[in-house]
Amino acid sequence: MTVHSKINPALVDWSGRNGLPQFDQVRDEDFAAAFDAALSLHDAEILAISGNPEAPSFDNTITALEIAGDELSRISALFWNRAGAHTNEVVQALEREIAPKMSRHYSQIAMNEALFARVDALWEQRDALDLTLEQTRVLERHWKGFVRAGAKLSRDQQERLATINETLAGLGARFGQNVLADEKNWSLILTAEEELAGLPSFLRDAMASAARDRGAAEGSYAVTLSRSIIEPFLTFSSRRDLREQAFAAWVTRGANGGETDNIGIVRETLALRFEKAQLLGYDNFAAYKLDDTMAKTPANVNGLLMKVWAKARTRALEEEASLAGLMAEEGINGPVQPWDWRHYAEKLRERMFDFSESELKPYLQLEKIIEACFDVANRLFGVTLTEVKGVPAYHPDVRVFEVRDQDGTLKAMFLGDYFARSSKRSGAWMSSFQSQHRLTLKNGAEGELPIIYNVCNFAKPAEGKPALLSLDDARTLFHEFGHGLHGMLSDVTYPSVSGTGVSRDFVELPSQLYEHWLTVPDILTRYAVHEKTGEPMPKALLDKVLAAHTFNAGFNTVEFTSSALVDMAFHTRGPVEDPMAVQAEVLEEIGMPSSIVMRHATPHFQHVFSGDGYSAGYYSYMWSEVLDADAFAAFEESGNPFDPVMARKLKNNIYSVGGAIDPEEAYLAFRGKLPDPEAMLKKRGLAVMAELAGSDG
Incomplete structure (x- = not known):
């Protein structure tokens, strides 16, 4: 492509192996000028679309929007990867500048009256346009995107909304940087x-x-x-x-006073989100966020969460009593404290199931669990991942893989970034440098190959020793690779519905479902081998691990559900003067056990406040879990965890279609019915509460 003089060609002309970026030719100092140039180029493309003298058509408006901004997309992909996975002071300073600038840019597009008029005209005549199902979904996404971004507001309201979005973007960047600073320091x-x-x-x-x-x-x-x-x-x-x-x-973290304290950021964020929702005609921010999801309303979300909460809290209090008994045996009287729970839960598990995490860990080598991930993908979907050495990535620890179909066709590139470092934010995530699609780009390229990456934060081992994972770590690896497959197996025409371009409470289905295959006995037997002897995990230990899969279910579910309920409470009310008081109020109302804390307390709740991706949306992990429990039950009912008929349905209706069809229709096409929460409660070990409560178990 012809590259703007202020853009380092390596940022946009990706000529590495199979179209990878040439990471080793990208410098932090390149980004500021490149963003300015790319934003100008995108502005020019938008003006050309909105000012087109021809009558609006799907191709000259919607398809044109789909492929516009290619330089900006590439520069953004490289920059936000660096900001999350390998940051420094230069990148962080630019992040604080770029986040609001990008928000302002997209607000200006939403305020382009001529452009919205073209999209709106297509939407009004959509039934007469002879569109495919995917095209209809793409048109709907663009139209709703404009409306939700304020296209129908007055000019003064649009300007206020743009200012709100710009401010929120800056606040989100600062929130995440503050948490990272507290972790690093x-x-x-x-x-x-x-x-x-x-x-x-x-x-x-x-x-x-x-x-x-x-x-x-x-x-x-x-x-x-x-x-x-x-x-x-x-x-x-x-x-x-x-x-x-x-x-x-x-x-x-995020609540230590001084420059890295996030309480003020949370207060301002919640006030601005509420104002934004009101401007757009919604009662509150949760109503705005949920309008385009499977759950639809805050009432539906809270209904599911409270149904689970009641069972989880009862189970957690039973677990707490058992832990207090263990502590008393050691001469520690008094309540179980949050810093006691994991320690005594491990002792209780060892007593109940006769194995410990430290006994299990030598069998969970990172390298073998990666192999297990890849083998499951091969057996379910027919893809093979092969590592390619000597290919530069964005950090020396990052590994590069080619993904090929059964006939040898290159399907995707995959990068794995597995070890913790101080330049990387905590947690684990999947993202992409490039999404799959089949459109012709302005440089003449026919479609694009997905370039997907997973980021984890496993402890790096000493030189010459294997990295050993906990069972939770291994699940995390499978989870993020499930997201990765959602991107790598994508088979759509339009980039906006590619891969993980689905509603927030559906996006976790492919990842959470994939976790189930970690504990399929055949997989554990094959890949859970001892770091020193290479011997497979003994059947007796394997049986204990599987028997203990719902151990500590009360604790795990209370940790999560309390966080989701606080998230919903914040976003179903107006501005909040004291966020920590609201958090305390919600936890008191639901009867939060004093021995457990939220999985993500407000000042470091990055899902919700470092950007708004999961704001009023943290519940979506549980919503998707209702789906994933039912989905895996389909394989269990078939008697074969790799049943080829079910695997084909799963690939064709869930992993490959992205957002090209409605998520409910996609799930029905795979399963033939919509799920009931009981499958999820059973998976968590909470469906049999009544029976367990009356026994010694």
């Missing part, structure tokens, strides 16, 4: 043997590596706020005082 350095009491060797190795990365003296061990270290430390450390100290740092 805190560590607990341990040097004495008594401080390491109870810690297994895999965790000591990870903590020693983290200490070296932070420049600590030789022989030091660092507790960090990466989940891959903090959670096992809270699980295994025998030092209650150190667990309390580490836990306090973990749960107060």
Whole structure:
């Protein structure tokens, strides 16, 4: 393509292997000028579409919008990847500048009256346009996008909405950076043997590596706020005082006062979101966000959450009583504290099921679990992933894979970024540099290959040792790869409905469903092999792992559901003066056990406040879980977890169609019926509450 003089060609002319970006030729300093140039180029394309003297048609308006802004999309993909997975002060400063600038740019497009008039005219005559189902969905997405962005408002209202969106973008960038700063700046350095009491060797190795990365003296061990270290430390450390100290740092991220405090950002964000919803004619922000989802209304969301909450809380209180009994045996009387739960839950699991996390971990090597992920994809969908060495990526730890179909056709490129580092935000996610589609681009290219990446935060092992995962880590790997497959298997014409371009409460179905195959006995037997001997996990241990799959279900569900209920409470009311008071009020109303905290407290709830992707939408993991439990039951009913008929239906109706058809219709085409929440409650071990409550079990 012809590249604007202010754009480093490597940012937009991706000439690496199979169309990968040439990451090693991109510098942080390239982005500022490139964004300015690309925004101008996109403006020119939008003006050409809106000013087209020909009558609006699907091709000259909707298709033209679909392929416009290619340079901006490529630069953005590279930049936001860097901002999340390998950031620094230069990138963070630019992020604070770019986020509101991008918001203003897209607001201006929404305010282009001539452009909306063309889209609106097509929408009004859609039944006479002889559109395919996918084209109708694409047209609907564009029309609704304009309306939800304020196209029908007065000019003054549009300007106010643009200002709100611009401010929100800046607040979201600052929120995420503050959490990362608190995580990066805190560590607990341990040097004495008594401080390491109870810690297994895999965790000591990870903590020693983290200490070296932070420049600590030789022989030091660092507790960090990466989940891959903090959670096992809270699980295994025998030092209650150190667990309390580490836990306090973990749960107060974003709430430590000073420059990184997020409380004020949350207050301003909630006020602006409410104002935005009111401008657009909605009662509150949750009503606005849910209008375009499967759930539709806050009442439907809260109905599901409270049904689950009642069962989860009862189970959690039973679990708490059992933990208090274990503590009393050790001479610790008094209530179970949040920094006690994981430690004594692990002891209880070991007693009930006769295995511990540390016994399981040597069988869960990162390399083998990656192989398991790829094998499941091959057996279900016929794709093969092969690593290609020597291809530059955006960090030396990132691995590059080619994805090919059964006939050898290249389907996608996949990048895996698995290890924690201080330049990477916490958590795990999937994203794309490029989405699949079949349109002809302005440079003449026919369609594009999906370029998908997964980011995780597993503890990096010592040199020469394998990375060992917890069972939760392994599930995370499968989960994110499930998202990845949603992008890699996409087979649509238009980019806006490609891959994960579906409603928020449907997007988690392919990822959460994929987790089920981790614990298929054939997969564990084949890939859960001991790091030293190579022997498969003994059947006795495998049986115990499978038997324990709903252990601690009350705790896990309370952690999640409380976070989702607080999210909904924030977004179903008006401006909030004291967010922490509202959080406390909601938790008191629902009877939150004092021994458990929200999985994501408000000041570090990045799903909700670092951008608005999951705002009024954290519930969607559970909504999708209703679907995934029922979907996997279809394979169980067939008697074969790799049943080829069901796998073909799954690929054709869920993984490959993206947002090209309505999610309910997609699910019905796969399953033949809509799901009932009971399958999800059964999966979590909560459906049999009544029977368990009356027994010793």
